[in-house]
Amino acid sequence: MISHFQFQSIYENQQLPGWSFSFYFQKQKFTGIYHPDGAIDWTSVVPQKENESSLKGQIHELMLFHVYEK
Structure with a gap:
């Protein structure tokens, strides 16, 4: 579980899409660009291969909720 x-916009003009994100999973910090x-x-x-797909799905759901469904 994340x-x-x-997350935050990677551009000063926050109307442009692209976000940096960070989270912790199993006591390890991960960062990336969405x-x-x-x-x-x-x-x-x-992330380890067995966790990467699940983590990507969770990140996608969080971004849909926070960014696209405002």
């Missing part, structure tokens, strides 16, 4: 999820098409680029250590 904890302490945070693109408008839902693609994720990790800017920290890449």
Whole structure:
């Protein structure tokens, strides 16, 4: 389960899509960039393969809720 999820626009003009995010999972901090098409680029250590798909799904759900369903 993701904890302490945070995100912010990567552009000064916050109307442009693109966000940086961070969260903790299993006591490890992860960071990345969330693109408008839902693609994720990790800017920290890449999660283990068995967790990466699940984490991407959770991030996508959080971004849909916080950004697109305001």
